[in-house]
Amino acid sequence: MNNIYLKQAIRGIKSNPSRTLLTTLGIMIGIGTVILVLSAGEGFKSYINSQVEAFGTNTVIVQTSVPSSTKSRSGGSSSKEANNSASNAVPITTLKIHDIEDIQNLNNVKNAYGASVGQQIVTYKGISKTALIFGASAARFDIDKGVIANGRGYSYQEDKSLSQVALLGSKVASDLFGDTNPVGKEIRIGNSNFEVIGVYASKGGFGPMNEDEQVFVPVTTLQRKIQGIDYLIYGVVELMDNSKADATSLGIADLLRHNHYINDPIKDDFKVQTQKESLSTFDTILQAVTFLLIAIASISLIVGGVGVMNIMYVVVTERIGEIGLKKALGARGRDILYEFLIEAVLLTLIGGVIGIIGGSFFAFLIAKFAESMGLAWKFIVPIWGVIISVSVSMIIGIVFGVFPARNAARLDPIVALNRE
Amino acid sequence: MLIELKNIVKNYDNGGVVTKVLRDVNLSVEEGEFVAIMGPSGSGKSTLMHTIGFLDRPTSGTYLFDGENTEGFSDDELARIRNNRIGFVFQSFNLLPRTSVLDNVMLPLMYNNSKANQEHRAKVALEAVGLGERLNFMSNQISGGQKQRVAIARALVCDPKVIFADEPTGNLDSKSGSTVMNILEKLNKEGRTIILVTHDKQVALHANRIVTIRDGEIVSDVLVPESERVHSKEIKDDTDL
Numbered sequence: 001m002n003n004i005y006l007k008q009a010i011r012g013i014k015s016n017p018s019r020t021l022l023t024t025l026g027i028m029i030g031i032g033t034v035i036l037v038l039s040a041g042e043g044f045k046s047y048i049n050s051q052v053e054a055f056g057t058n059t060v061i062v063q064t065s066v067p068s069s070t071k072s073r074s075g076g077s078s079s080k081e082a083n084n085s086a087s088n089a090v091p092i093t094t095l096k097i098h099d100i101e102d103i104q105n106l107n108n109v110k111n112a113y114g115a116s117v118g119q120q121i122v123t124y125k126g127i128s129k130t131a132l133i134f135g136a137s138a139a140r141f142d143i144d145k146g147v148i149a150n151g152r153g154y155s156y157q158e159d160k161s162l163s164q165v166a167l168l169g170s171k172v173a174s175d176l177f178g179d180t181n182p183v184g185k186e187i188r189i190g191n192s193n194f195e196v197i198g199v200y201a202s203k204g205g206f207g208p209m210n211e212d213e214q215v216f217v218p219v220t221t222l223q224r225k226i227q228g229i230d231y232l233i234y235g236v237v238e239l240m241d242n243s244k245a246d247a248t249s250l251g252i253a254d255l256l257r258h259n260h261y262i263n264d265p266i267k268d269d270f271k272v273q274t275q276k277e278s279l280s281t282f283d284t285i286l287q288a289v290t291f292l293l294i295a296i297a298s299i300s301l302i303v304g305g306v307g308v309m310n311i312m313y314v315v316v317t318e319r320i321g322e323i324g325l326k327k328a329l330g331a332r333g334r335d336i337l338y339e340f341l342i343e344a345v346l347l348t349l350i351g352g353v354i355g356i357i358g359g360s361f362f363a364f365l366i367a368k369f370a371e372s373m374g375l376a377w378k379f380i381v382p383i384w385g386v387i388i389s390v391s392v393s394m395i396i397g398i399v400f401g402v403f404p405a406r407n408a409a410r411l412d413p414i415v416a417l418n419r420e
Numbered sequence: 421m422l423i424e425l426k427n428i429v430k431n432y433d434n435g436g437v438v439t440k441v442l443r444d445v446n447l448s449v450e451e452g453e454f455v456a457i458m459g460p461s462g463s464g465k466s467t468l469m470h471t472i473g474f475l476d477r478p479t480s481g482t483y484l485f486d487g488e489n490t491e492g493f494s495d496d497e498l499a500r501i502r503n504n505r506i507g508f509v510f511q512s513f514n515l516l517p518r519t520s521v522l523d524n525v526m527l528p529l530m531y532n533n534s535k536a537n538q539e540h541r542a543k544v545a546l547e548a549v550g551l552g553e554r555l556n557f558m559s560n561q562i563s564g565g566q567k568q569r570v571a572i573a574r575a576l577v578c579d580p581k582v583i584f585a586d587e588p589t590g591n592l593d594s595k596s597g598s599t600v601m602n603i604l605e606k607l608n609k610e611g612r613t614i615i616l617v618t619h620d621k622q623v624a625l626h627a628n629r630i631v632t633i634r635d636g637e638i639v640s641d642v643l644v645p646e647s648e649r650v651h652s653k654e655i656k657d658d659t660d661l
Contacts, residue, residue: 330503
């Protein structure tokens with residue numbers, strides 16, 4: 001029965017539990033980090049996916065973009081300064097509302113809206129608040145999945161006619177109005193008065209992208225009445241058939257080049273990105289970060305493995321008499337080898353399992369924290385991550401246990417017995 | 421003939437200095453004999469026992485065990501002989517710590533090819549040494565005499581042809597020592613070959629033959645007349661049930 005090896009290994013490990021725990025600390029931290037990184041990565045992915053879904057999965061984003069030819073050009077008349085400011089502050093002003101209207105006429109395009117954003121002070125009855133003012137065409141209400149909890153959205157007509165109407169994010173509404181119903185009330189955005197016509201349901205989120213903290217107005221009103229500009233920051237295009245997204249985005253690019261008098265794609269002042277593309281960009285970044293963190297965790301695993309090897313050498317020395325006895329009683333070299341190998345694997349496995357539990361626990365805390373921030377963050381411990389972690393910790397046990405175990409197996413029974 | 425040593429030489433090489441521990445030893449032991457090997461310390465008696473017990477290989481010479489020439493046996497083959505043809509009893513008991521009496525006795529069975537009835541066989545061996553009631557005691561919870569009896573049970577459990585006892589009473593008081601010798605005598609009466617290593621004449625007189633070794637050579641090999649043999653009684657340990 002093979003359980004002799006297991007029984008002896010368990011006895012060895014139980015003989016010094018605190019040493020066992022200390023020995024496996026490196027493995028615990030290493031495996032724990034791997035699980036934490038993988039789980040948090042999955043959770044972050046789930047959050048991003050939910051954000052993308054809120055945008056609509058069958059959409060293409062058109063963004064203004066500094067042409068790469070400008071960025072790479074050096075020398076010339078206004079070179080350096082222009083260069084810096086171009087990539088930093090000066091916005092690209094070429095994307096106009098008529099571009100979006102033209103896009104709407106393309107094949108496979110169901111709907112589209114243009115958007116501009118700006119920061120303004122919003123005031124109601126002496127209470128004021130700085131908020132991001134988000135201007136979009138009325139088509140936004142058909143494309144985005146935001147829920148208007150109270151009131152209504154603005155119409156195409158209101159957008160065209162520069163109506164001064166606004167929808168509030170849930171946080172803005174509660175900050176300015178408290179318990180009062182904001183719909184129908186007059187607020188001040190910058191220097192103009194706006195009528196509140198609707199309040200969004202809370203979406204959750206953090207940072208400047210938190211829509212609960214934003215105010216939504218017709219894009220033309222924002223451009224003309226508040227910002228005094230006529231260009232857009234970006235546009236969102238809804239497709240009929242998402243499988244043709246690549247062809248459609250090429251069509252959009254052609255159209256914009258035609259409208260902007262661009263004949264060389266390198267001079268594009270815009271970027272057309274399908275959801276698939278933005279997800280894959282994000283995936284690439286996430287993978288790189290995951291890879292980096294796991295590489296760091298591997299150092300801990302190697303250090304942990306060396307720690308296990310070190311302790312196994314000590315254990316072999318401690319048990320020389322016992323090894324001699326077992327050999328006298330008929331244990332072969334390979335019996336001794338297996339006993340010590342299994343003990344080493346058991347050590348690293350214990351570390352691995354504790355690491356998996358600990359890593360999952362911290363990932364769970366992160367998920368709970370993210371949830372409490374209102375993010376749609378799922379707690380996921382990828383099963384393949386667990387399988388890999390268990391395998392890796394066992395492999396570490398074998399790799400770092402084999403040398404001490406071989407030393408034990410090769411002991412001469414007489415020498416070993418006499419050491420007692 | 422169970423054991424037949426022919427011209428056995430054992431040299432230890434300590435960094436170029438060769439120590440001759442056994443010089444041309446010839447010894448035959450028949451099945452059922454009770455042989456005591458005597459000699460002062462450094463005489464080579466332990467090396468002789470280790471060689472006969474396959475714990476050590478001779479430098480030269482022939483060793484026939486149960487009619488089989490063991491020269492050129494692999495380490496695994498020697499381990500197998502140690503496991504099921506030989507039982508060892510050591511001066512310092514050598515029980516596994518933090519391990520029950522039963523598990524200690526079962527240890528050789530773990531390395532044995534026959535996997536059947538391990539627990540039953542261990543219990544039978546423990547009953548043979550009068551410890552059938554102490555199966556689940558830990559090896560550190562019993563007295564020295566009991567430890568040595570557990571060690572004898574462990575030596576017996578694979579039903580070996582021969583038991584080697586190296587100073588089995590060396591660490592025991594006279595009462596427990598007497599009990600241990602009584603058990604060995606009983607085993608011998610049942611037909612098992614016993615080879616006992618000791619420097620104590622009184623202990624050696626339990627055997628029916630005394631081989632004396634000095635400076636690596638056998639200097640005398642005599643049968644003990646039945647009238648001179650010592651027989652020990654079983655003396656109940658204070659801690660026995």
